[in-house]
Amino acid sequence: MIEKALQGGKGYWTLIVILLAVIGVGVLAYLKQFSEGLTVTGLSRDVSWGLYIAQFTFLVGVAASAVMVVLPYYLHNYKMFGKLTILGEFLAIGACIMCMTFIFVDMGQPFRIGNVFLYPSPHSMMFWDTVVLFGYLLLNILISRVAMSSENKGVAPPKWIKPFIILSIPWAISIHTVTAFLYSGLAARPFWMTAVLAPRFLASAFASGPALLIILCLILKRFTKFDAGREPIQKLGVIVAYAMALNIFLILMEIFTAVYSGIPEHIDHFKYMFVGLQDAEGVMVTNLVPWMWTSSVLAVFSLSLLLVTKLRQNETILGIAAVAVFASLWIDKGMGMIVAGFTPNPTHVVVPYTPTLIESLITLAIWGMGALIVTILYKVALTLRKQVQRVPYRA
Amino acid sequence: MSFDRRKFVKAASIAALGGVVSPPLKLFGGVVVDGQSAEAVPEAVSGCIGCECSPVAPPTNATRWAMVIDLKTCREHEDCTICMDACHKTHNVPDVDNPKEQMKWIWKEHFGHAFHEADHPYLEEHVKHSNALLMCNHCNNPPCVSVCPTNATFKREKDGLVMMDWHRCIGCRYCIAACPYGSRSFNYTEPKKYFAEKGIQIEPDFPTRTRGVVEKCTFCEERLARGLWPACVDACPHNALVFGDLDNPDDPVRCLLAKHFTIRRKPALGTEPEIYYIV
Numbered sequence: 149m150i151e152k153a154l155q156g157g158k159g160y161w162t163l164i165v166i167l168l169a170v171i172g173v174g175v176l177a178y179l180k181q182f183s184e185g186l187t188v189t190g191l192s193r194d195v196s197w198g199l200y201i202a203q204f205t206f207l208v209g210v211a212a213s214a215v216m217v218v219l220p221y222y223l224h225n226y227k228m229f230g231k232l233t234i235l236g237e238f239l240a241i242g243a244c245i246m247c248m249t250f251i252f253v254d255m256g257q258p259f260r261i262g263n264v265f266l267y268p269s270p271h272s273m274m275f276w277d278t279v280v281l282f283g284y285l286l287l288n289i290l291i292s293r294v295a296m297s298s299e300n301k302g303v304a305p306p307k308w309i310k311p312f313i314i315l316s317i318p319w320a321i322s323i324h325t326v327t328a329f330l331y332s333g334l335a336a337r338p339f340w341m342t343a344v345l346a347p348r349f350l351a352s353a354f355a356s357g358p359a360l361l362i363i364l365c366l367i368l369k370r371f372t373k374f375d376a377g378r379e380p381i382q383k384l385g386v387i388v389a390y391a392m393a394l395n396i397f398l399i400l401m402e403i404f405t406a407v408y409s410g411i412p413e414h415i416d417h418f419k420y421m422f423v424g425l426q427d428a429e430g431v432m433v434t435n436l437v438p439w440m441w442t443s444s445v446l447a448v449f450s451l452s453l454l455l456v457t458k459l460r461q462n463e464t465i466l467g468i469a470a471v472a473v474f475a476s477l478w479i480d481k482g483m484g485m486i487v488a489g490f491t492p493n494p495t496h497v498v499v500p501y502t503p504t505l506i507e508s509l510i511t512l513a514i515w516g517m518g519a520l521i522v523t524i525l526y527k528v529a530l531t532l533r534k535q536v537q538r539v540p541y542r543a
Numbered sequence: 544m545s546f547d548r549r550k551f552v553k554a555a556s557i558a559a560l561g562g563v564v565s566p567p568l569k570l571f572g573g574v575v576v577d578g579q580s581a582e583a584v585p586e587a588v589s590g591c592i593g594c595e596c597s598p599v600a601p602p603t604n605a606t607r608w609a610m611v612i613d614l615k616t617c618r619e620h621e622d623c624t625i626c627m628d629a630c631h632k633t634h635n636v637p638d639v640d641n642p643k644e645q646m647k648w649i650w651k652e653h654f655g656h657a658f659h660e661a662d663h664p665y666l667e668e669h670v671k672h673s674n675a676l677l678m679c680n681h682c683n684n685p686p687c688v689s690v691c692p693t694n695a696t697f698k699r700e701k702d703g704l705v706m707m708d709w710h711r712c713i714g715c716r717y718c719i720a721a722c723p724y725g726s727r728s729f730n731y732t733e734p735k736k737y738f739a740e741k742g743i744q745i746e747p748d749f750p751t752r753t754r755g756v757v758e759k760c761t762f763c764e765e766r767l768a769r770g771l772w773p774a775c776v777d778a779c780p781h782n783a784l785v786f787g788d789l790d791n792p793d794d795p796v797r798c799l800l801a802k803h804f805t806i807r808r809k810p811a812l813g814t815e816p817e818i819y820y821i822v
Contacts (some may be wrong), residue, residue, distance in 0.1 A: 185754040186729070272690050334686065494722070494723050
């Protein structure tokens with residue numbers, strides 16, 4: 149099956165080469181980090197997690213969001229998503245691998261990572277996160293592999309795969325819930341210690357993931373012969389609209405609780421994000437402020453587009469809204485969420501964090517690697533589908 | 544108040560010269576005091592010394608180590624860094640100039656930062672502008688231990704010390720996120736290079752760490768094992784640090800806690816920090 153990835157046009161190969169170049173630069177950057185230590189990053193004793201862990205958090209959401217196409221198709225027999233499920237599952241595979249790579253590059257002693265399994269520690273949420281993430285990756289590899297091979301042979305997928313598919317649905321919810329638990333169980337970090345964190349993570353995941361899927365479908369439609377169909381893309385738009393509305397609602401809940409109660413250690417993090425906070429020398433630190441406002445404006449803008457049916461039905465506008473949702477939530481989770489949790493630090497001191505070039509190149513390379521995986525998997529899936537010339541039939 | 548043993552020793556020695564007190568007297572960790580000799584110098588005796596509870600060496604059967612820090616005495620010696628120097632020297636803690644990558648096992652923090660909940664604009668002047676001595680609290684309910692995905696940091700069963708296995712730590716820094724006290728440091732770079740750069744001798748008795756692992760105060764478990772007081776306690780010339788077994792009602796720490804109003808950092812979090820402060 150995989151040999152299909154080696155047959156492609158000029159555009160396909162150009163994309164592959166660009167992605168390989170981005171990855172190559174990142175590998176060099178990582179070699180520097182590997183030889184010198186995490187000192188090459190902008191991390192500090194005060195902000196000890198940054199870009200890497202934030203990307204991990206965001207991408208767990210993207211991985212989990214495959215459930216938004218799998219669930220309607222398998223549980224509600226929503227046939228329209230038939231063509232999309234494989235894309236969702238492949239996206240989940242790419243996102244899972246990216247998550248693991250982000251964790252790997254964040255480790256101070258990456259070669260000791262096996263210790264997580266050698267000395268299992270059920271009291272640690274990180275242990276569980278590793279377990280569920282690995283499990284989710286394996287589930288998606290298994291399910292997509294079986295489905296593809298049946299489709300290739302023109303037969304219905306074997307019955308035994310169905311329980312795995314059903315299992316993958318709660319499993320998807322679990323990966324992002326456990327990821328939220330990494331943070332929300334920490335008494336030391338009031339910004340994260342909120343019961344609404346897991347629901348908020350899920351809402352933002354179910355907006356950003358399907359938004360990415362819309363973007364990918366529109367790209368495929370434009371540059372390949374694959375058309376997911378108008379109806380399913382529209383349906384995804386509705387899912388994004390609901391999830392985004394819920395996400396914004398939950399963020400407002402957080403802000404209300406912090407602002408109305410006025411407890412400094414809760415409100416300070418929001419101040420740091422949206423207006424800035426003074427550091428130990430009395431200098432105002434506002435490095436997150438422009439980002440957070442961009443995220444907020446994009447959130448409101450995209451939701452307005454999505455909520456108006458007429459606008460949403462225009463595929464170009466839907467595309468713009470999907471990009472806006474994705475960008476807004478990437479800033480919110482991929483930049484704000486983690487760094488703001490560490491700022492101010494436990495002694496109420498503001499220590500600013502800015503990612504370094506090396507850190508950014510490594511991050512970009514992992515995104516490039518994810519894009520490469522998804523590109524190759526999509527290529528294989530779409531080539532096979534073209535050859536089979538059959539309406540995909542699954543389960 | 545001050546439980547200045549040195550002052551006591553001085554007074555006691557003078558008394559001894561006069562034949563009132565008989566030796567042996569030993570410096571802290573301990574002045575061996577029998578009831579009689581303590582009574583003999585009532586003026587100079589303060590703190591727990593009056594309780595006949597100043598042992599020569601740390602107890603060998605402690606079940607819950609704790610420390611009492613007398614910030615009042617610390618305040619009298621504002622620029623004193625003896626305990627910090629002793630600790631960092633003993634444990635090969637590198638002296639890092641970049642504040643973002645500093646390694647701290649024991650350090651001074653502005654009082655208002657250390658005790659945010661006790662801070663207010665009209666605080667007693669000398670407290671307000673003072674520093675508090677901070678280190679790992681060796682919590683009875685340590686959040687760093689709960690979060691560690693490899694059990695590289697763990698609470699020792701027999702005496703409650705929060706320990707670290709630097710060979711197992713994967714450097715994920717989850718413990719840093721979980722510690723409410725900022726007590727943990729991460730080796731962002733090769734720590735040994737700082738010793739070479741600054742021409743500081745590496746102490747052969749204690750391991751150096753490698754890049755990419757987390758470290759913190761260990762309450763000197765390696766010294767306790769040899770019957771020695773923690774390095775900071777041993778070094779303090781003002782006896783502002785008292786270390787002992789919280790589970791023993793006759794221990795000096797219990798004695799001090801019973802006699803003085805003490806506070807702990809962020810007690811509301813339920814971590815049960817084992818460092819008590821007299822302010």
